[in-house]
Amino acid sequence: MTILVVGLSHRSAPVAMLERAAATGDALNKLLHEVHESTHVAEALIVSTCNRVEVYAVVDKFHGGVSDISELLARHSGLPLDDLARHLYVHYEDRAVQHAFSVACGLESMVVGESQILGQMREAFKLAQTEGTVGRDLHELIQQSLRVGKRAHSETGVDQAGASLVSVGLNVAEGHLGELTGRRALVVGAGSMSGLAVATLARAGVGEIVVANRTYARAERLAAAAEVPARAIELTDLTAALAEADLVVSCTGAAGLVITAEQVPATGERRFFLDLALPHDVDPAVRTLPGVALAGLDDLRTAEEAAQAVGPRAVEAVRRIVAAEVAAFLNAARAAAVAPTVVALRSKAAEVVEAELTRLTGRLPALDERDRAEIAQTVRRVVDKLLHAPTVRVKELAAAPGGDTYAVALRELFDLDPKAPEAVARPDIEGPAS
Structure with a gap:
C-alpha cells in the first residue's frame, strides 16, 4: 500500500474547471465515499477549496488507483475524462509526501505562504475521520503535514506573501x-x-x-x-x-x-x-x-x-524545511515498515525454540525442573544473540531508500509466512473469538 495524490489546482486548470470540480456538503461526502469504495483504494481524504481539489489516497496499485480516482473526479464534475485528465497532476510515494508538506506550508497556494490551507486540510481530515475513510497511513501523513506547515509559518516570513x-x-x-x-x-x-x-x-x-x-x-x-x-x-x-x-x-x-x-x-x-x-x-x-x-x-x-x-530567502527556507521533514518522514516510515518482519522473525524463532524444548522434554523425561529451566534459558539466550545483530542492522538499513529489500530478504531467508508481517502490522485485525 502506498500514498497517491491526484488533483487539480489554479496552477494546472482554468477557473471554470476548478469551479466545476469543487465539492462541498453532500457532494463532497458522496465523492469521498465513492473514492474510498473504489477497487484499488484503501484510504481516502479530499481537500476541496476554491483553488484546488486534491484526492489523497492509499492504494494497492498505482495505475488502478489513478484510473479509479480520475474517473470519479470526471463523473463528479460532469467533464469528459479526456478533458479533465489534461489538467490533473499525480504524485506517488515520496513525491506525494513532498506535495502534501508543500501544500500545508502554502508553497502551492496562489498566495504563497497563506495559512488558510492549514485549516482547510484540518477540516478535510476531520471529515475523513468522521466518515471512516482515513486509516493509519493518511492519519500520519496529514498530521505531519499540519505540523510542518505550522513550523514553516513560525520559523520563516513566508506568510507575508498575502x-x-x-x-x-x-x-x-x-x-x-x-x-x-x-x-x-x-x-x-x-x-x-x-x-x-x-x-x-x-x-x-x-x-x-x-x-x-x-x-x-x-x-x-x-x-x-x-x-x-x-x-x-x-x-x-x-x-x-x-x-x-x-x-x-x-x-x-x-x-x-x-x-x-x-x-x-x-x-x-x-x-x-x-x-x-x-x-x-x-x-x-x-x-x-x-x-x-x-x-x-x-x-x-x-x-x-x-x-x-516575499523574498527568495523566506521561500527557500520553507523549501529546506520541507526537504528535511520529507526525508525524516520517509526514513521513519521505512524503519516502521521493516519492524513487522522483524517481529515475525522473532516470533518464528520463539516457536522453534518452544517446539524443540517440548521435544527435549519428551526425550529426557527424567530432567528435573531446575535443569529444564536452565536449558530453556540457555537456548533462548543463544537464539536472541544470533538474531540481535541482524535485526538491529536491518532496521538501520531500512531507513535508507530501497531499505524494504532487506525485509524481503529476511522473509525469503527465513521462509516467513507472507501474512505474518501483515498481521503484526495491523493490530486492529480481529483475532479468533475467545
Missing part, C-alpha cells in the same frame, strides 16, 4: 482612484485574507472600513481589530454598503457570486473592486458600469511573482 498581494491590489486601486487617504472601504469576508486587507487598508490611510460577512460576529471581531474607524454589517446590508464605498475588497470562500452588477448602483463616480477570491466573488459585468474598475487575482500576479515579493 500582505504583499493585497498591497499590489491597492497599488492598482490607487492608479484608478488616486490617493486612498480618507477613502471609504468595504471588505467582504472575514477570513485571514480579509484580515490582511483590513490591516493593509488601515496602513494606506483610508478613512473608514466596513466589514460584511455571512457570520456577523466574525465581521464584528475583524472591525474591532482595525486601526481606523470601522464597523460591521450583515451580508444582507451589502447593497447599501456598496452604494457608499469607494473601494471594495472581496475575499470570501463562496461557491458563487457574492456581488452582482445589479447590486452596484451606476453613479458614475470612480470606484474600484479588488476580487481576491477564487472562484470570483464579483460579477465581471461590474466593469461595464461607468467609473468602475475591477481587478482579480489573475490581474495581479502569479504565485511565482508572489514568492519573489
Whole structure:
C-alpha cells in the first residue's frame, strides 16, 4: 500500500474547471465515499477549496488507483475524462509526501505562504475521520503535514506573501482612484485574507472600513481589530454598503457570486473592486458600469511573482524545511515498515525454540525442573544473540531508500509466512473469538 495524490489546482486548470470540480456538503461526502469504495483504494481524504481539489489516497496499485480516482473526479464534475485528465497532476510515494508538506506550508497556494490551507486540510481530515475513510497511513501523513506547515509559518516570513498581494491590489486601486487617504472601504469576508486587507487598508490611510460577512460576529471581531474607524454589517446590508464605498475588497470562500452588477448602483463616480477570491466573488459585468474598475487575482500576479515579493530567502527556507521533514518522514516510515518482519522473525524463532524444548522434554523425561529451566534459558539466550545483530542492522538499513529489500530478504531467508508481517502490522485485525 502506498500514498497517491491526484488533483487539480489554479496552477494546472482554468477557473471554470476548478469551479466545476469543487465539492462541498453532500457532494463532497458522496465523492469521498465513492473514492474510498473504489477497487484499488484503501484510504481516502479530499481537500476541496476554491483553488484546488486534491484526492489523497492509499492504494494497492498505482495505475488502478489513478484510473479509479480520475474517473470519479470526471463523473463528479460532469467533464469528459479526456478533458479533465489534461489538467490533473499525480504524485506517488515520496513525491506525494513532498506535495502534501508543500501544500500545508502554502508553497502551492496562489498566495504563497497563506495559512488558510492549514485549516482547510484540518477540516478535510476531520471529515475523513468522521466518515471512516482515513486509516493509519493518511492519519500520519496529514498530521505531519499540519505540523510542518505550522513550523514553516513560525520559523520563516513566508506568510507575508498575502500582505504583499493585497498591497499590489491597492497599488492598482490607487492608479484608478488616486490617493486612498480618507477613502471609504468595504471588505467582504472575514477570513485571514480579509484580515490582511483590513490591516493593509488601515496602513494606506483610508478613512473608514466596513466589514460584511455571512457570520456577523466574525465581521464584528475583524472591525474591532482595525486601526481606523470601522464597523460591521450583515451580508444582507451589502447593497447599501456598496452604494457608499469607494473601494471594495472581496475575499470570501463562496461557491458563487457574492456581488452582482445589479447590486452596484451606476453613479458614475470612480470606484474600484479588488476580487481576491477564487472562484470570483464579483460579477465581471461590474466593469461595464461607468467609473468602475475591477481587478482579480489573475490581474495581479502569479504565485511565482508572489514568492519573489516575499523574498527568495523566506521561500527557500520553507523549501529546506520541507526537504528535511520529507526525508525524516520517509526514513521513519521505512524503519516502521521493516519492524513487522522483524517481529515475525522473532516470533518464528520463539516457536522453534518452544517446539524443540517440548521435544527435549519428551526425550529426557527424567530432567528435573531446575535443569529444564536452565536449558530453556540457555537456548533462548543463544537464539536472541544470533538474531540481535541482524535485526538491529536491518532496521538501520531500512531507513535508507530501497531499505524494504532487506525485509524481503529476511522473509525469503527465513521462509516467513507472507501474512505474518501483515498481521503484526495491523493490530486492529480481529483475532479468533475467545
